[in-house]
Amino acid sequence: MDAIILQILNGLDKGSAYALIALGLTLIFGTLGVVNFAHGALFMIGAFCAVTLSRILTLSHTVVDDSRTDFLGNPLKVEVPYVYDWFGQAAGDTIIDWAVPLSILFAIPIMALVGLAMERGLIKHFYKRPHADQILVTFGLAIVLQEIIKYFYGANPIPTPAPDAFRGSFDFGVLLGFDPNTIIYPFWRLVYFAFAMVIIAAVFAFLQFTTFGMVVRAGMADRETVGLLGINIDRRFTVMFAIAAVVAGLAGVMYTPINSPNYHMGMDFLVLSFVVVVVGGMGSLPGAVLAGFLLGILESFASMAAVIDLIPGINQVIIYLVAIVILLTRPRGLMGRKGVMED
Amino acid sequence: MTRSSFTRRGLLKTGAGVGAGLALPTIFTGASWAQTSGFTNAPEGDTVTLGFNVPQSGPYADEGADELRAYMLAVEHLNGEGDGGMIDTFTSKTLDGTGIMGKKVEYVTGDTQTKSDAARASARSMIEKDGAIMITGGSSSGVAVAVQALCQEAGVIFMAGLTHSNDTTGKDRKANGFRHFFNSYMSGAALAPILANEYGTDRRAYHLTADYNWGYTTEEAIRTSTEAMGWETVNAVKTPLTQTDFSSYIAPVLQSGADVLVLNHYGGNMVNSLTNAVQFGLREAEANGKQFQIVVPLYSELMALGAGENIAGIIGSQNWDWKLENQLGSRYVGTNAFTQSFGKKYGFPPSQAAHTCYVQTLLYADAVNRAGSFAPCAVVEALEGFEFDGLGNGPTLYRAEDHQCFKDVVVVRGAANPDAQTRELVDIIEATPVEQVTYPHDHPQFAGGELGSCNNGA
Numbered sequence: 001m002d003a004i005i006l007q008i009l010n011g012l013d014k015g016s017a018y019a020l021i022a023l024g025l026t027l028i029f030g031t032l033g034v035v036n037f038a039h040g041a042l043f044m045i046g047a048f049c050a051v052t053l054s055r056i057l058t059l060s061h062t063v064v065d066d067s068r069t070d071f072l073g074n075p076l077k078v079e080v081p082y083v084y085d086w087f088g089q090a091a092g093d094t095i096i097d098w099a100v101p102l103s104i105l106f107a108i109p110i111m112a113l114v115g116l117a118m119e120r121g122l123i124k125h126f127y128k129r130p131h132a133d134q135i136l137v138t139f140g141l142a143i144v145l146q147e148i149i150k151y152f153y154g155a156n157p158i159p160t161p162a163p164d165a166f167r168g169s170f171d172f173g174v175l176l177g178f179d180p181n182t183i184i185y186p187f188w189r190l191v192y193f194a195f196a197m198v199i200i201a202a203v204f205a206f207l208q209f210t211t212f213g214m215v216v217r218a219g220m221a222d223r224e225t226v227g228l229l230g231i232n233i234d235r236r237f238t239v240m241f242a243i244a245a246v247v248a249g250l251a252g253v254m255y256t257p258i259n260s261p262n263y264h265m266g267m268d269f270l271v272l273s274f275v276v277v278v279v280g281g282m283g284s285l286p287g288a289v290l291a292g293f294l295l296g297i298l299e300s301f302a303s304m305a306a307v308i309d310l311i312p313g314i315n316q317v318i319i320y321l322v323a324i325v326i327l328l329t330r331p332r333g334l335m336g337r338k339g340v341m342e343d
Numbered sequence: 344m345t346r347s348s349f350t351r352r353g354l355l356k357t358g359a360g361v362g363a364g365l366a367l368p369t370i371f372t373g374a375s376w377a378q379t380s381g382f383t384n385a386p387e388g389d390t391v392t393l394g395f396n397v398p399q400s401g402p403y404a405d406e407g408a409d410e411l412r413a414y415m416l417a418v419e420h421l422n423g424e425g426d427g428g429m430i431d432t433f434t435s436k437t438l439d440g441t442g443i444m445g446k447k448v449e450y451v452t453g454d455t456q457t458k459s460d461a462a463r464a465s466a467r468s469m470i471e472k473d474g475a476i477m478i479t480g481g482s483s484s485g486v487a488v489a490v491q492a493l494c495q496e497a498g499v500i501f502m503a504g505l506t507h508s509n510d511t512t513g514k515d516r517k518a519n520g521f522r523h524f525f526n527s528y529m530s531g532a533a534l535a536p537i538l539a540n541e542y543g544t545d546r547r548a549y550h551l552t553a554d555y556n557w558g559y560t561t562e563e564a565i566r567t568s569t570e571a572m573g574w575e576t577v578n579a580v581k582t583p584l585t586q587t588d589f590s591s592y593i594a595p596v597l598q599s600g601a602d603v604l605v606l607n608h609y610g611g612n613m614v615n616s617l618t619n620a621v622q623f624g625l626r627e628a629e630a631n632g633k634q635f636q637i638v639v640p641l642y643s644e645l646m647a648l649g650a651g652e653n654i655a656g657i658i659g660s661q662n663w664d665w666k667l668e669n670q671l672g673s674r675y676v677g678t679n680a681f682t683q684s685f686g687k688k689y690g691f692p693p694s695q696a697a698h699t700c701y702v703q704t705l706l707y708a709d710a711v712n713r714a715g716s717f718a719p720c721a722v723v724e725a726l727e728g729f730e731f732d733g734l735g736n737g738p739t740l741y742r743a744e745d746h747q748c749f750k751d752v753v754v755v756r757g758a759a760n761p762d763a764q765t766r767e768l769v770d771i772i773e774a775t776p777v778e779q780v781t782y783p784h785d786h787p788q789f790a791g792g793e794l795g796s797c798n799n800g801a
Contacts, residue, residue, distance in 0.1 A: 003595060010591045070765060071665065071692045072683060079764055155404035157614045159651025169624035181597050181630065186622040189590070258622070259587055259615045260649050264402055268587045303591035305580050305599070316554075316583045 002173055002182040007300040009172070013189040013258070015296025016196035017043075020251035021269055022276040022288035023203060024244035030220045030283040031237040034123055035131050037138040040270030041145040042245045045114060046252025047261035048149055049107035051158050054099040057083060097163050103253045108246055115245025119238050142266065150263040157260035162188040166257075188257050195254050199247060200289055206243075207285070216240055220283070275323050281336025291334055295319050382718045383498040383800030384474045391446040391717065393418070393704070394475030396466050396490060397504065399454040402611050403482040406645050406696050410480055410504055411452060412689055413697035417704035420684075421448045428684040432677040432733035433705060437712035444711055455481055459489035466490045470497050476717055477502060479703050482610075482696060484508030484557040491520035498800015500719050502703035505696040507609075507641050509560040512747035513789030518797040519719055521726055521746045523662075523706065524699045525780070527561040528788050530640045530660040531568030533752035533775035537658065542603065542636050544573035549601035551592055551616060553608050554581040561607040561640050563788060569605075577601040582612070589616040593623050602630040605638045613639060614649040621653040642755055644694040647768040654757030654768065661753040661769070662699055663735055665692040670771050674751075677735040692766050702734045706741070720797040738777070744784035746794065752780050 021043055028036045060079035068076040083092035095102075122141060126134050161167065166187045173183030207213035219226045219233040226233045252261070259265070276295055280287030301307060302318035314321075326334065386392070395414045398407035419425040423440025430438045442448045451473040453465025462481065469475040478494050479502040481487045487506035494501035495517040503511060503522040507530070512522050538546075548569060552558040558581070566576050577599050582592055593616070596604050604625055608616045620626070620637055628635040642659035668678035681701060685693040693701075706726065714721035727743035736750040755769035762768070782789070 003598060006594045006598075007591060010594055014588055014590070072686050076765065150400075150404065155400075155402055156406075156645050157611060157649035159618075159649060159653070161651065167622075168627070169622065181628060184594070184597060184624050184628070186624070188622065258619075260618060260651070262402065262611060262649075264611075265587065268585065300591035304595060305578050308580060 002178045003304065005172075005176070006183050006185075007304060008297055009183070009185050009189075011297025011300035012193050012293065013296075014299060015293035016193050017251055017255055017269060017292075018273055018276045018296050019289045019292025020196050020199060021248055021273040022280065022292050023200060023285060024248040025273060025277050026280070026283060026285050026288040027203070027240055027244040027247075029277070030285070031216060031240045032119075032123070032127060034126065035134050035138070036123070037135050037270065038118065038142040038145065039138075039244070039248055040266030040268075040273065041142040042111065042114065042118075042248035042266070043252040043255075043269055044146060044149065044261070044263065044266030046107050046111055046249025047160075047256050047265060048153060048252075049110055049249060050100050050103035050160050050253045050256045051153065051261055053103040053106045054096070054160055057081070057096050057099050057102075061085075100160060100162060100253065100256055103256075104250060107249045107253045111246040111249030112242045114249075115242035116238065118245070119241040123241070124238075142270070146263045146266060153263065155263060157262040159260045160256035162191075162257035166191055192254050192258065196251070199250060203243070203247060204285065212236065212239075272319060275319055279323050279326050279333050281333030284333065284335040287333055287335030294334075295322060298322055381799060382720075384470065384476045386446055386474075386476060386717055389446055390449050391443050392473055392475050393448060393450045393707075394453060394466065394469035394473065394478040395450055395480050395700075396453040396455055396462060396469065396478050397480040397700075398457045398482050398486075399452070401456045401458070403457045406482045406505065406610075406643070406694065407455070407480075409645070409694045409697045410482070410700040413685065413693060413701040414450065414480070414704060416685060416688060417701045418448045418450055421704070421708050425688070426684050427680075429677045429681045429701070429705060429734050432680050433709070434732045435709045435713070437709050438705065443708045444715070444717070448708070451475060455483075455486050455490075457483050457486060459485050462486040462490050463493050466493055467497070470494075470499055475499065477707055479707070480504040480700060481506060484511055485555065487511050487522075488515040488556070491515065491517050495519045495795070495798055498719055498798040500707060500722050502707050504700050504703070505643075507561070508557040509564065509788050510556055510792075512745045513560075514791035516745050516789075516792045516794050518723060518746075518794040521703070521706075521741065521748075523703050523741075523748045524695075525660075525662045525750075525752055526747065527557070527564035527640070528782055528786070529752050529780040530561065531564035531566075532780040532782070533660050533754050534565065534638070534640060534658070535568035535572045536775075536779075537754050537772060538569060538574075538603075538638065539572040541658065543633070546574045546603050546633075546636075547577045547601045547631065548574050548603040548605050548638075549577050549596045549599055550579035550605045550607055551589065552579055552581050553584055553612050555584055557609065558607045560788065562605075565605055565607065565638075565640050567788070574603070582608070582616070584612065586612065587615055589619040590623065592616075593619050593625070596620075596625065597623075597628060597630060597635070600631070602633050603636045603638060605640065607640060609641055609643070610646065611649070613641075613646050617650050617657065618653050626656065642769060643696065644766065644768060645696075647757065647761060648763055651763075652761060654761055655759050657757040658772070659755055659757075659769075661695050661755055663695045664753050664755065664769065664771055665698075665766075666771060667735065667753065667774065671774055674737045675735055675774070677733045681735055698735060702736075705734065706731070718799050720799050723797040737774070740777075742784065744794070745789065749777050749781050751775060751777050 025039050058081045060081045062077040065076045065078045070076045169184045169186045172185045276291045280291030302315045397410045420428045455462035466478045477500045481504040484506040487503045491501045501520040509527045552562040606616050639659040642661050647654050665682045667675040710722045710725035714725040729741045732738045739750040751774040754772045
């Protein structure tokens with residue numbers, strides 16, 4: 001029982017990332033009809049917003065420390081962050097320590113701008129082109145973006161830790177009456193799950209309870225009719241692209257303490273996220289979220305040693321197996337709408 | 344060579360080309376490659392071209408960049424520029440700053456992308472189009488094995504870069520290939536006594552192993568060595584090479600009854616699995632009444648940089664470390680000369696990948712000088728059984744039977760406060776003497792391969 005609870009917990013945080021990326025993908029597909037293979041790159045850029053802010057906060061000037069030497073035997077040049085000079089070392093350390101949560105504020109405008117630039121600069125020219133063209137151009141864009149990041153930040157992962165207050169783990173099992181050390185779970189992963197739930201709820205609330213969201217939903221259902229009513233639906237869809245970029249970016253920001261970000265991390269999530277979208281049902285926002293968590297949990301269970309012993313290699317193919325089964329039994333995915341990608 | 348083609352047609356063309364290359368290795372022995380001297384790419388004029396095949400794109404690009412820095416430094420030193428680096432400390436004295444056999448050294452580079460087919464294609468291009476007489480480099484055993492086989496067919500020497508799998512000089516060994524870097528067996532042999540000493544002989548280990556060739560040989564080596572010291576292996580789970588989040592593999596470890604986690608991972612896998620293990624509290628946990636421990640058999644400086652403070656206290660092994668001579672004395676002479684030379688040029692200490700690549704270049708150049716010929720078979724003869732010192736690892740032997748270097752192995756522990764700025768990332772625990780890590784060439788972990796005959800390519 002404890003092993004099952006543990007893998008469900010693992011699946012929830014993994015599923016959180018899948019769900020957030022898939023949510024953005026579905027928003028873009030549902031509004032603009034574009035299959036955006038650059039969406040993983042937006043997740044990666046979000047993560048590098050955290051890296052960038054962390055570097056900004058640790059911008060330093062050098063002070064020569066004559067009592068120590070560097071590897072060449074010269075007096076050591078110690079880098080002292082400017083925030084130490086401005087706020088004192090204790091306050092400076094606290095600011096640097098909270099770089100990842102602070103990056104949320106930093107990433108929102110940047111991701112919105114990146115989204116707008118991407119949509120206005122490139123993707124809008126491909127609205128009426130076949131999906132194959134959209135896939136090719138957005139995949140190419142993803143590669144360009146990741147190579148740009150690699151040029152500036154290198155290929156090596158960059159450690160971006162969580163604030164001290166959220167490092168480490170707690171014994172979840174003891175709370176549930178199990179023996180100590182049976183269900184250990186990192187604090188930050190719980191934060192990530194909670195954060196994902198807030199973002200998902202906010203997106204749904206925005207679409208459900210605002211006039212803007214109502215128009216967007218109407219546009220998703222029948223773009224032409226909304227246009228005939230004199231509403232500039234294209235502009236609203238552009239805003240939705242920016243929102244989807246922000247969602248992916250924030251997912252990336254908060255993911256950095258879980259795994260050190262590298263330029264390739266977007267591609268690592270992209271294929272799985274597309275499977276999530278297809279399983280959830282193309283164009284279905286609740287479907288994307290549901291499939292994200294479902295596949296995250298299934299992937300976790302398939303990684304258990306007992307399961308791998310029973311079915312060798314199942315950990316590598318489980319998501320695709322589930323996708324095949326669901327598409328065979330429910331061709332539109334779990335919550336797919338009739339008519340989407342069926343013309 | 345960093346182009347990527349994503350069209351189906353392009354992919355088919357490339358696949359057909361690579362397939363033809365694989366299927367028809369005899370093209371390498373064709374007359375077009377052979378020169379009048381009777382071997383592939385015999386240097387004409389007053390220059391000789393070396394081929395540096397390193398990952399310039401992909402996840403190991405930073406390690407490849409460090410290898411390339413070392414190669415460029417070696418070329419400088421061979422041509423009499425710079426401060427000479429380890430040429431001055433090398434016990435063989437044939438290198439005098441006039442290139443190789445009086446010919447100025449030039450080089451071309453290729454991008455392995457850490458993919459076997461791309462690495463073979465770039466090596467082939469350097470041999471066929473650029474006239475490279477020797478190929479060297481790489482950050483992966485899969486790539487090393489693939490390129491080594493190609494060089495054997497082409498009739499050029501392959502001086503491996505960073506490759507740690509037993510198979511490179513085991514079942515996949517080739518007469519034209521040589522490895523200076525240590526291997527999985529040596530890691531196991533060096534680590535086991537230290538682990539027993541630090542953590543006791545009554546331990547239960549759980550292995551997470553990258554699901555490819557290097558992972559298998561490393562798991563086998565560490566299991567065999569630690570079980571011989573009394574440890575029990577509770578479980579060994581293969582993890583996909585593409586895995587990024589290891590939480591679902593790590594979470595069950597504490598429930599398994601294990602009190603040690605061995606991460607047979609490298610590169611991004613290692614950074615992520617170690618980070619996840621620390622997040623799940625394994626470093627602070629207690630199991631079976633003991634402090635839980637994590638072991639990383641193969642350390643690299645760049646991985647340590649990526650993992651940050653998570654490496655604190657974690658034990659692993661290395662081929663070399665830039666602090667060796669300062670901390671363990673003159674046995675490791677050459678280390679300071681190389682570190683100074685590299686550090687003054689690039690501003691930071693060299694990695695072990697850089698070191699092995701630099702050393703391999705010098706060893707090749709010296710072997711050519713001693714042989715008095717660039718012919719691969721003459722070079723092979725000069726390197727086989729060659730004993731040398733002064734290149735940073737202490738007394739070293741290039742064993743004739745398998746073309747593997749035998750030297751001390753460095754066992755390290757992640758620094759309590761790893762400092763990226765000063766690159767003080769690991770503390771040296773000891774340099775395990777070469778006698779302790781030497782094995783017979785027909786050891787079971789290296790079985791199934793034959794060197795075969797050297798190939799001059801003509």
